[in-house]
Amino acid sequence: MASSITVEYCGEWYRVDPGDELVIGRDADLSIDADNQFLHRRFLTVVQVESMWWLVNIGSRLSATVTDADGTMQAWLAPEARIPLVFPETRVVFTAGPTTYDLAIHAESAQFQPIPSEDQPAGDSTVGAVPLTLSQKLLILALAEPMLLREGTGMSAVPTSAQAAERLGWPRTKFNRKLDNVCDKLDRMGVRGLRGGPGKLASNRRARLVEHAVFSRLVTAEDLPLLDSSAQENDDD
Structure with a gap:
């Protein structure tokens, strides 16, 4: 069974246990900036499929940028796309109207550990x-x-x-x-x-x-x- 995963936003921590789901948006489990009408009510969801945790874009217009903590991997998460949460920390950033938001997703048991090159720092x-x-x-x-x-x-x-x-x-x-x-x-x-x-x-x-x-x-x-x-x-x- 997959271990829990935690989402950090503005100093608040939201734990998601196996079998549960966390929806992120203007009017969702993790409510982000309820006054921003450019932001989807339900934009992203953190969900477990079998033993793997996924970040899914359930919005219709906005996209998100997803990176590992060191910035060595970067992905573009378009509407209806999804990405596995395999790093110890995954950073998510997106823009709605004039405002940019970012949050961090922490995995208790990461399935991938990035190893920086010995002769140069990550990034x-x-x-x-x-x-x-x-x-x-x-x-x-x-x-x-x-x-x-x-x-x-x-x-x-x-x-x-x-x-x-x-x-x-x-x-x-x-x-x-x-x-x-x-x-x-x-x-x-x-x-x-x-x-x-x-x-x-x-x-x-x-x-x-x-x-x-x-x-x-x-x-x-x-x-x-x-x-x-x-x-x-x-x-x-």
């Missing part, structure tokens, strides 16, 4: 595969700053393009051009959710960029001083 292989100019990194930091400043699970607002441009002291046109460059670069590398098109809101693209950058450790809290430094950004895109 370096992902970061190293995405060369960024300083200006591109500053742009991502300006968007990801609220999430990076907040420790643990919870919610944070994704800055608008105008707010992020003001934080950097850039004209709006420069910010938008560099945002296009960063999203195009990551899209070519297979990161989903960054390409524009009909029905693709700019806010969704910014939020998806933050989700990927934070949970793949493309940027970390240790990088935030760059935003306040006097160094000139590199404009070589």
Whole structure:
């Protein structure tokens, strides 16, 4: 029989025993931000199928980003998709309207233990595969700053393009051009959710960029001083 699993959100812990199910959403077992009408009433569910725990997207519009604790694995959980919860800790992040949420799922008996390479810390292989100019990194930091400043699970607002441009002291046109460059670069590398098109809101693209950058450790809290430094950004895109 599978062991229990626990979901952590905003300092609260929700235990799910074998045979039980935990539904996550605006009006669910784990109620997240009941005032946010962009969030599904029932969005995600943690459920046991035979001896395996699964995270299932039962929503119709929103997707979630799922990673292990070290950011070495990242998956895109679209509506009707599901993913097994095999790591000791699984991080889940998603955006509804202007707000980004993240939670952690802890397994008592994980079926997979990631083993970082001895010659590099976990996450370096992902970061190293995405060369960024300083200006591109500053742009991502300006968007990801609220999430990076907040420790643990919870919610944070994704800055608008105008707010992020003001934080950097850039004209709006420069910010938008560099945002296009960063999203195009990551899209070519297979990161989903960054390409524009009909029905693709700019806010969704910014939020998806933050989700990927934070949970793949493309940027970390240790990088935030760059935003306040006097160094000139590199404009070589």
